[in-house]
Amino acid sequence: MGDISHLVQFFFSGLTTGSIYALIAVSLVIVYKVSQLICFSQGEFFIFGALIMVTLTSKGIPMPLAFVLSILIAMAIGALIQQALIRPIQGSSIGALIVMTIAISLALRGLAMLIWGRESHILRPFTQGTPLQIFGATLQLQVFWIVGITAVVLLLIWLFFEKTSLGIAMRACAENPLGASLMGISVQKTALFAWAWGSGIGALAGIAVAPLMFMQYTSGVMPMVKGFIAMSIGGLSSIVGSVIAGLLLGVIESYTIGVISSKFSDTIVFALLMVVLIARPNGLFSKS
Amino acid sequence: MDKIKKVWWLIPVVIIFLYPVTVGGKSAYWSGILVFAGIYVILAVGLDLLMGFTGQISVGHAAFFAVGAYTSAVLTVKYGFSPVLAMFAGMFLSGILAWMIGRPVLALKEYYLAMATLAFNEIIITLIVGFENITGGASGLRDIPPFSIFGLVLDNHLHYYYFVWAIVLIVIASSVLIIRSPFGRTLVAIHSDEVAARTFGVDCAKYKTRVFVLANVFASIAGSLFAHSMGFIAPDDFGVSTSVNILVMLFLGGIGTIYGPILGAIFLKLLPEITYLVQDYELLLNGVILIIVLVFMPKGIYGIFTTLRNRVFEKAGK
Numbered sequence A: 001m002g003d004i005s006h007l008v009q010f011f012f013s014g015l016t017t018g019s020i021y022a023l024i025a026v027s028l029v030i031v032y033k034v035s036q037l038i039c040f041s042q043g044e045f046f047i048f049g050a051l052i053m054v055t056l057t058s059k060g061i062p063m064p065l066a067f068v069l070s071i072l073i074a075m076a077i078g079a080l081i082q083q084a085l086i087r088p089i090q091g092s093s094i095g096a097l098i099v100m101t102i103a104i105s106l107a108l109r110g111l112a113m114l115i116w117g118r119e120s121h122i123l124r125p126f127t128q129g130t131p132l133q134i135f136g137a138t139l140q141l142q143v144f145w146i147v148g149i150t151a152v153v154l155l156l157i158w159l160f161f162e163k164t165s166l167g168i169a170m171r172a173c174a175e176n177p178l179g180a181s182l183m184g185i186s187v188q189k190t191a192l193f194a195w196a197w198g199s200g201i202g203a204l205a206g207i208a209v210a211p212l213m214f215m216q217y218t219s220g221v222m223p224m225v226k227g228f229i230a231m232s233i234g235g236l237s238s239i240v241g242s243v244i245a246g247l248l249l250g251v252i253e254s255y256t257i258g259v260i261s262s263k264f265s266d267t268i269v270f271a272l273l274m275v276v277l278i279a280r281p282n283g284l285f286s287k288s
Numbered sequence B: 001m002d003k004i005k006k007v008w009w010l011i012p013v014v015i016i017f018l019y020p021v022t023v024g025g026k027s028a029y030w031s032g033i034l035v036f037a038g039i040y041v042i043l044a045v046g047l048d049l050l051m052g053f054t055g056q057i058s059v060g061h062a063a064f065f066a067v068g069a070y071t072s073a074v075l076t077v078k079y080g081f082s083p084v085l086a087m088f089a090g091m092f093l094s095g096i097l098a099w100m101i102g103r104p105v106l107a108l109k110e111y112y113l114a115m116a117t118l119a120f121n122e123i124i125i126t127l128i129v130g131f132e133n134i135t136g137g138a139s140g141l142r143d144i145p146p147f148s149i150f151g152l153v154l155d156n157h158l159h160y161y162y163f164v165w166a167i168v169l170i171v172i173a174s175s176v177l178i179i180r181s182p183f184g185r186t187l188v189a190i191h192s193d194e195v196a197a198r199t200f201g202v203d204c205a206k207y208k209t210r211v212f213v214l215a216n217v218f219a220s221i222a223g224s225l226f227a228h229s230m231g232f233i234a235p236d237d238f239g240v241s242t243s244v245n246i247l248v249m250l251f252l253g254g255i256g257t258i259y260g261p262i263l264g265a266i267f268l269k270l271l272p273e274i275t276y277l278v279q280d281y282e283l284l285l286n287g288v289i290l291i292i293v294l295v296f297m298p299k300g301i302y303g304i305f306t307t308l309r310n311r312v313f314e315k316a317g318k
Helices: A002-035 A042-057 A065-087 A094-117 A143-162 A165-175 A176-182 A189-211 A221-234 A239-260 A265-279 B002-007 B008-018 B027-053 B063-079 B083-106 B109-128 B155-180 B183-192 B194-199 B204-230 B239-251 B259-274 B275-297 B300-317
Strands: A133-134 A137-139
Touching: A002 A137, A002 A143, A002 A165, A002 A189, A002 A221, A042 A094, A042 A137, A042 A189, A042 B300, A065 A094, A065 B155, A065 B275, A094 B109, A094 B239, A143 A189, A143 A239, A165 A189, A165 A221, A165 B109, A176 A189, A189 B027, A189 B083, A221 A239, A221 A265, A221 B008, A221 B109, A239 A265, A265 B008, A265 B083, A265 B109, B002 B155, B008 B155, B027 B155, B027 B183, B027 B239, B027 B259, B063 B083, B063 B109, B063 B204, B063 B239, B083 B109, B083 B239, B109 B239, B155 B259, B183 B194, B183 B204, B194 B204, B194 B275, B239 B259, B239 B300, B259 B275, B259 B300
Parallel strands: none
Antiparallel strands: A133 A137
């Protein structure tokens, strides 16, 4: 009995962290799909979302309103950064673009430290209540929120990219920027949109997990790296692939920590990434 | 005028040698900082060969910095090796390791290469943290003996200063020679167009692997110097954030110029000494400075320097 309850417990916690990785990976994929840019500052939107939400709720703003506000603020910051900092250096080498997003990440992290200090903050759960017991494993209610939010967001993104003309325009920009601009699609506007969206989803991931995790100005780094891994394993521009990879990564990580050793779980995860990159450079789930 | 143009590099060399005699002779504190800066110069120059000249992105340059430092530290602390021997062992190990992973990893391009190098850096760090009984785990290794060459122990801050900067000068000089050699020109060709280089019969994979090995042997030397001069190392010194720092030095100083990254490394290592008064703003300031450089000075600090130099020469020429 004890063993089963452990295995179920690992599965639950894997699914929870996996959802977060998937969300971050999706936020990266959206920016990449449109502007062929991997944004190394996505982890900072994760903490900004969470910490803005903490501040707003502590000011007495009701949860749902604070939720919407935090995401909107993060989207505005993302759009502003794209407009002011990424646009001027478009067309630079990939190295320069990577370093630019790293610089943005440093600046945002420094800003977060000035605003919220070095101490940790925790958000109260979205809904109060005792955790569920399933096969002897505990399941926090917040997990339902995380998984639910992830599912809804993914559905919306899928609908957006497949069914709306703007979404199709964004995909066109990714595949052929010149052709898209000739067809009257503003590559610049879609890039701005993608950044706002990406930042919003990154923030959403942070907000969702904030009740389960202590958040401080450096907390965005590791989830971001795991998001990258999920994205790379899934194939850089595949939303479905990176979601599956994110969930898988969460579960694998959880089982290696629980069953093998917590010391080498990251070694295994990173080794897995290298193997996938070398063996299938376009990701596990790519069609080609 | 042309003669001055050819020997301008003598000026910094003279400054390096005169520093201890003039201002720095008494301050162990400043010598320590300059030793630290010199170690980063070695790292930055190595990465510049790989990234600036060959165009291969690495977000994991600190991995081999770690290999060098830990080989040196473990061999001297636990097995009583002499530091010189330990340093060569580190170089050898790094070379072999770089040669082994170089070919498969460097077959990747752009972001995929960035991810793979980042992953490799993390693997090295997690292994160091994991094998506690050898490496001391997260709490690090202490009491690493100071460097000694043929019985002469470097126990004075000036000894270290001269030793490290002599190696820095050797690394810089050899990098400049490499870049001007046929090998270096092949690297530049691979950077500008790998497909074209291949059509001309260049074995790109071989050349990329070679420069990868070279850059990482440099990083390993830097690691050994770091371990012996600090006397204490911990995994935090070698993480992805260190790799990112080296990357930043390249772009700050001016990538693909050898001299630029040197300036970038020195600038970034001296910056905390200038900004210590505003410690809370340090992170923000680093980010903002880098953003300004990237947007307004795509050629970095060295770009300003060369523009100024050319202007001076133009005026003098008239």
